[in-house]
Amino acid sequence: MKTRGKILVTGATGNIGRHVVSGLRTAGADVRALVRTPSAARLPEGVEVVGGDLSAPEKLDHALEGVDTLFLLWPLVTADGAPALIQAASRHARRIVYVSAAVSDEAGSEDNGVWGRIEREIAASGLEWTFLRVGGLAANTLGWADQIRLDGTVRWTYGAAGRSLVHERDVADVAVLALTEDGHVGAKYVLTGPEVLTQAEQVRLIGEALGRPVRWEEVPREVTRDGFLAQIGDPAFAEAALDAWGGMVENPEPVSTAVEEVTGHPARTFREWAADHAHDFRPLPTAEAAGHARSASR
Template structure:
């Protein structure tokens, strides 16, 4: 039995789609009604990391689990590892982040991810860490202003990030969950190129067949947006990440996706074509 958490999120949803109907599959979700892409053979159960009993029920009979946590700075990974060890789970595939390997990254989000990895690494269970760069799907945050104004606004628009298609991350996750030989491995996952926001706006314009212009935000404007949307420590972490991108820390391209999945990593242009309706309205 394979357990998938985070099944209503960007990566977990894709992992479920790829595994559904193939193998015995259980999905643990706070709101089972939001889980999609399942077949009648899949088992969807209600569960919460803070509910020890629901974790025990969800992990019963599970061999491998895909672990996604989002309580930044919290103890959800510790709770899950404790329950998994008690239930006899053998292998955890953890969605982490590329920044954990950057010695200059010391923001709240990165420290939390490093701590989660260490909790799993020292758990006595087999583990695989997935360390992606930014998700291409993050640019869906531009959809509203593209639809209404034909504009993308971002900070440091000419800096480059080797962002990755979430579907590629999910394909690697499925490999790690279903095949031997991935235990004790940490995989850096990137797209096939480092691309800037200016270039992404241009490629979206090509897909939409209309101009999409780029407008540069200043640091104060970006901070104002993030601090309205997120708690201050999270906004500070996001700003720190963009500053590291300005220094070139996120431009490295890795071939792991192609090596593990036997198919090239998806380009941003291809991702944009597949998601054009979100930007077109």
């Protein structure tokens, strides 16, 4: 494995980023982690931790100083601020590995949304780049955790939507190789799990991991929209997500072999993901549950 110069990891404490950081350290890479609250970061020994916020890209030159490669996870539902970040990165770094989404090279710019705009900005920046096009993360089903803890029922829309969700560890495995090896510049890797499961089937497998039944209850789209909108706060994004799930009822997400082709190991199944995350769906200890409730009410 050929490690590079200093690598800046954004989203370093998140679902994907923490595995990227761990994998890079195992590979012997020089890692700098960008986090909002450095004092709260729990990262491997040897990782340089710096404070910063992607919503204020004009203040990130200190984090980019001396960086060779940027691993970018864009956390916002709009691309506002991304051009300024990419411009700042181009002043310091040589290349960027970006976690994108199901962007189509044939689709128009509006159809590709936030992720397509950021890809275009990166491609025009002069940086070397690799795009990791993630159709859907298995970790997104953690959004059902509160309902599962409450009474073992997920009330949501489009239970027949077929998805090929990918384990965040597989995304991280591909990212680590793209960040540390030659041969990935200009690649657009479509990353999925190894099979298509409906959303209702995902819920059943979470129940199997928990050792108790978890059932799906179909609810009207407007009910899901209201709850989803309360979580993300962006009406256009909520409608687009619902449209996408609705489309997957008749046209399920495709399955890609890119994870295995890049890493040499098969993509992890959703059953494996559910087993890895069963603890996230179990009832919270009393003190933790009280704190969770107080946070949700803010």
